[in-house]
Amino acid sequence: xxxxxxxxxxxxxxxxxxxxxxxxxxxxxxxxxxxxxxxxxxxxxxxxxxxxxxxxxxxxxxxxxxxxxxxxxxxxxxxxxxxxxxxxxxxxxxxxxxxxxxxxxxxxxxxxxxxxxxxxxxxxxxxxxxxxxxxxxxxxxxxxxxxxxxxxxxxxxxxxxxxxxxxxxxxxxxxxxxxxxxxxxxxxxxxxxxxxxxxxxxxxxxxxxxxxxxxxxxxxxxxxxxxxxxxxxxxxxxxxxxxxxxxxxxxxxxxxxxxxxxxxxxxxxxxxxxxxxxxxxxxxxxxxxxxxxxxxxxxxxxxxxxxxxxxxxxxxxxxxxxxxxxxxxxxxxxxxxxxxxxxxxxxxxxxxxxxxxxxxxxxxxxxxxxxxxxxxxxxxxxxxxxxxxxxxxxxxxxxxxxxxxxxxxxxxxx
Amino acid sequence: xxxxxxxxxxxxxxxxxxxxxxxxxxxxxxxxxxxxxxxxxxxxxxxxxxxxxxxxxxxxxxxxxxxxxxxxxxxxxxxxxxxxxxxxxxxxxxxxxxxxxxxxxxxxxxxxxxxxxxxxxxxxxxxxxxxxxxxxxxxxxxxxxxxxxxxxxxxxxxxxxxxxxxxxxxxxxxxxxxxxxxxxxxxxxxxxxxxxxxxxxxxxxxxxxxxxxxxxxxxxxxxxxxxxxxxxxxxxxxxxxxxxxxxxxxxxxxxxxxxxxxxxxxxxxxxxxxxxxxxxxxxxxxxxxxxxxxxxxxxxxxxxxxxxxxxxxxxxxxxxxxxxxxxxxxxxxxxxxxxxxxxxxxxxxxxxxxxxxxxxxxxxxxxxxxxxxxxxxxxxxxxxxxxxxxxxxxxxxxxxxxxxxxxxxxxxxx
Numbered sequence: 093x094x095x096x097x098x099x100x101x102x103x104x105x106x107x108x109x110x111x112x113x114x115x116x117x118x119x120x121x122x123x124x125x126x127x128x129x130x131x132x133x134x135x136x137x138x139x140x141x142x143x144x145x146x147x148x149x150x151x152x153x154x155x156x157x158x159x160x161x162x163x164x165x166x167x168x169x170x171x172x173x174x175x176x177x178x179x180x181x182x183x184x185x186x187x188x189x190x191x192x193x194x195x196x197x198x199x200x201x202x203x204x205x206x207x208x209x210x211x212x213x214x215x216x217x218x219x220x221x222x223x224x225x226x227x228x229x230x231x232x233x234x235x236x237x238x239x240x241x242x243x244x245x246x247x248x249x250x251x252x253x254x255x256x257x258x259x260x261x262x263x264x265x266x267x268x269x270x271x272x273x274x275x276x277x278x279x280x281x282x283x284x285x286x287x288x289x290x291x292x293x294x295x296x297x298x299x300x301x302x303x304x305x306x307x308x309x310x311x312x313x314x315x316x317x318x319x320x321x322x323x324x325x326x327x328x329x330x331x332x333x334x335x336x337x338x339x340x341x342x343x344x345x346x347x348x349x350x351x352x353x354x355x356x357x358x359x360x361x362x363x364x365x366x367x368x369x370x371x372x373x374x375x376x377x378x379x380x381x382x383x384x385x386x387x388x389x390x391x392x393x394x395x396x397x398x399x400x401x402x403x404x405x406x407x408x409x410x411x412x413x414x415x416x417x418x419x420x421x422x423x424x425x426x427x428x429x430x431x432x433x434x435x436x437x438x439x440x441x442x443x444x445x446x447x448x449x450x451x452x453x454x455x456x457x458x459x460x461x462x463x464x465x466x467x468x469x470x471x472x473x474x475x476x477x478x479x480x481x482x483x484x485x486x487x488x489x490x491x492x493x494x495x496x497x498x499x500x501x502x503x504x505x506x
Numbered sequence: 507x508x509x510x511x512x513x514x515x516x517x518x519x520x521x522x523x524x525x526x527x528x529x530x531x532x533x534x535x536x537x538x539x540x541x542x543x544x545x546x547x548x549x550x551x552x553x554x555x556x557x558x559x560x561x562x563x564x565x566x567x568x569x570x571x572x573x574x575x576x577x578x579x580x581x582x583x584x585x586x587x588x589x590x591x592x593x594x595x596x597x598x599x600x601x602x603x604x605x606x607x608x609x610x611x612x613x614x615x616x617x618x619x620x621x622x623x624x625x626x627x628x629x630x631x632x633x634x635x636x637x638x639x640x641x642x643x644x645x646x647x648x649x650x651x652x653x654x655x656x657x658x659x660x661x662x663x664x665x666x667x668x669x670x671x672x673x674x675x676x677x678x679x680x681x682x683x684x685x686x687x688x689x690x691x692x693x694x695x696x697x698x699x700x701x702x703x704x705x706x707x708x709x710x711x712x713x714x715x716x717x718x719x720x721x722x723x724x725x726x727x728x729x730x731x732x733x734x735x736x737x738x739x740x741x742x743x744x745x746x747x748x749x750x751x752x753x754x755x756x757x758x759x760x761x762x763x764x765x766x767x768x769x770x771x772x773x774x775x776x777x778x779x780x781x782x783x784x785x786x787x788x789x790x791x792x793x794x795x796x797x798x799x800x801x802x803x804x805x806x807x808x809x810x811x812x813x814x815x816x817x818x819x820x821x822x823x824x825x826x827x828x829x830x831x832x833x834x835x836x837x838x839x840x841x842x843x844x845x846x847x848x849x850x851x852x853x854x855x856x857x858x859x860x861x862x863x864x865x866x867x868x869x870x871x872x873x874x875x876x877x878x879x880x881x882x883x884x885x886x887x888x889x890x891x892x893x894x895x896x897x898x899x900x901x902x903x904x905x906x907x908x909x910x911x912x913x914x915x916x917x918x919x920x
Contacts (some may be wrong), residue, residue, distance in 0.1 A: 164578035171571045172560065
């Protein structure tokens with residue numbers, strides 16, 4: 093007998109039929125003798141419906157009232173799923189986040205879980221009940237309803253699994269696992285049977301939106317075995333594990349390739365290399381709440397001029413360019429501005445990189461062989477990212493996927 | 507400065523525009539320096555939408571899960587109204603029933619309020635906040651969400667007014683007050699400026715659906731001044747007061763005329779008049795959860811046979827007839843069954859009746875003058891009900907309305 097926390101997202105509970113299908117799936121686990129806690133999102137479309145109502149009433153609703161409003165979506169699903177389980181003669185009780193003892197801070201719309209009181213859930217489980225929990229929400233110390241931010245139901249699931257010391261937290265989504273890269277771009281992409289938390293974090297932050305980053309961090313921190321599976325078809329999915337538990341004997345060099353064309357690049361050439369130049373460039377941009385991703389700085393050999401390049405979201409490109417032109421260049425006393433919106437970032441991710449030299453040089457060679465020009469490079473311990481021309485992104489992904497042995501027929505043991 | 511509890515029903519908050527209009531109305535009270543607690547229902551249609559979702563999943567959902575589900579409707583409205591107040595620069599905070607300290611028993615879908623902890627509300631009011639409360643709901647001692655039954659938002663309003671010792675509980679609806687009778691049937695019907703709790707109870711139970719009966723009882727018990735007003739137009743509405751406070755010097759004999767054609771009549775003729783005959787007749791019907799309204803029993807002069815007549819809802823007529831035919835008559839050892847679905851009940855209500863003889867005889871004379879045959883009579887201290895042919899109902903209402911001086915041009919001081 094195992095204890096599973098199972099999280100079903102909005103698409104998985106998007107209709108009466110799908111809620112019934114989730115109940116059938118949960119019942120199969122109960123029939124096998126397992127204990128089950130189910131975390132549900134709002135039915136797909138419901139959260140947007142509520143946000144739309146709010147926006148018709150107040151263009152700047154307070155975060156507290158937004159949480160009061162949108163938290164109802166998950167509550168509705170939780171009660172409907174309990175009813176669907178009852179229909180199958182499965183004992184079940186639904187709870188809001190607050191009822192089930194999920195205590196958060198008071199940072200409305202992006203609250204953080206502080207503690208979970210599991211006594212009541214454990215009593216229900218011991219009593220043979222399936223416990224259905226409205227995801228994405230909790231209450232603060234004063235009993236106000238809070239939400240954990242978009243995708244927060246994943247976090248609810250992992251946090252409950254950690255608090256209950258569950259055997260596995262299963263995240264049911266509309267994909268059947270984590271892939272080596274996006275199958276829509278590379279037809280030879282394949283599902284990974286397992287991946288480490290760190291790799292998953294790099295892939296998630298780079299644009300593979302299977303799981304919310306915070307949930308993965310949480311799983312890593314509390315050592316919760318996390319599995320991504322499909323709601324709609326049976327299969328083993330992808331297990332996300334702490335590195336030391338990685339099952340595969342022969343660890344592949346690279347686990348996956350992430351890519352995005354949602355960024356733009358800005359370069360300041362020939363800026364006087366005064367002390368603190370980087371903060372003088374990035375400070376005004378951060379003040380405007382613009383997030384910066386990659387940063388590269390080259391100092392000229394003579395040491396008195398510097399070239400400074402960084403990327404921002406495409407949607408922030410124009411505003412960032414104005415800030416540089418109007419504030420930063422005058423403040424620095426010189427510099428020449430270049431911008432490029434037609435870029436893509438392609439990243440290799442893999443813990444194997446740590447112990448293998450030569451990943452970067454192999455990556456550059458593969459791209460050179462395809463006549464792909466590298467504009468920018470950034471590395472971390474388990475990741476190498478390059479910025480290239482947006483038009484060459486898919487070509488780069490496919491060439492790297494093949495060269496690093498990720499193509500369907502080249503990995504075994506799946 | 508007064509403290510008002512204002513309750514707005516589903517139609518009054520049925521759209522974004524109407525929620526904004528409610529916010530404007532609340533703001534006017536705040537601008538005059540009053541403290542305001544607002545109780546809201548679900549937006550019209552929302553509760554039915556949720557019930558429909560449930561019915562697609564489980565034809566017999568548990569009451570606990572139904573309460574978990576439908577209570578979200580009021581929560582949504584409460585947060586939207588708080589946002590609308592914020593938009594008008596009115597400080598406001600929304601709360602669920604549980605958050606605001608409404609403790610109930612655990613009778614899901616028809617819970618009764620046991621106590622209200624008003625400290626937090628009072629603190630908010632003293633802080634200049636409008637307190638917006640999701641009506642119709644509370645929590646039991648274990649923190650489970652409960653609802654107070656259909657129309658329970660009225661009860662929430664009155665209970666909060668009692669607990670807070672409010673100066674007035676204002677129930678905003680889609681009518682502008684309580685009328686002497688239904689204006690759709692009698693064009694000379696007029697709004698009453700005030701009515702006693704007892705009269706209101708008789709009118710409500712007889713089919714004038716302006717207010718939930720429990721709310722009126724509650725108002726009477728805790729001596730809460732209750733006012734029914736229109737959400738959509740300004741006006742004084744109707745004040746519902748304890749009898750001793752009735753303002754009018756010259757109390758009218760009759761306050762209003764209620765009527766309904768939703769009942770059917772059954773008669774057992776020539777039943778042996780054995781001891782306990784009434785319970786032998788009505789017991790099996792009560793066992794089938796059929797509610798009985800009027801009851802009349804005549805004993806034959808010789809004393810050995812009795813005629814027994816009673817009314818039930820038209821929808822229960824066929825089942826009641828079967829029970830009488832198949833169980834009651836055989837058990838009693840005789841009796842002849844008559845049924846009539848084409849009846850109407852017309853009732854005069856008024857506390858003035860107590861001190862004035864002759865109301866009944868005047869009523870019967872008025873009906874006789876219109877050639878209306880009375881089939882059944884039932885009286886209470888402040889009410890006389892007659893059962894007549896359904897086809898003559900409207901004629902009877904208009905004749906009585908005029909004869910008892912209720913027509914528009916015959917009452918002064920409105």
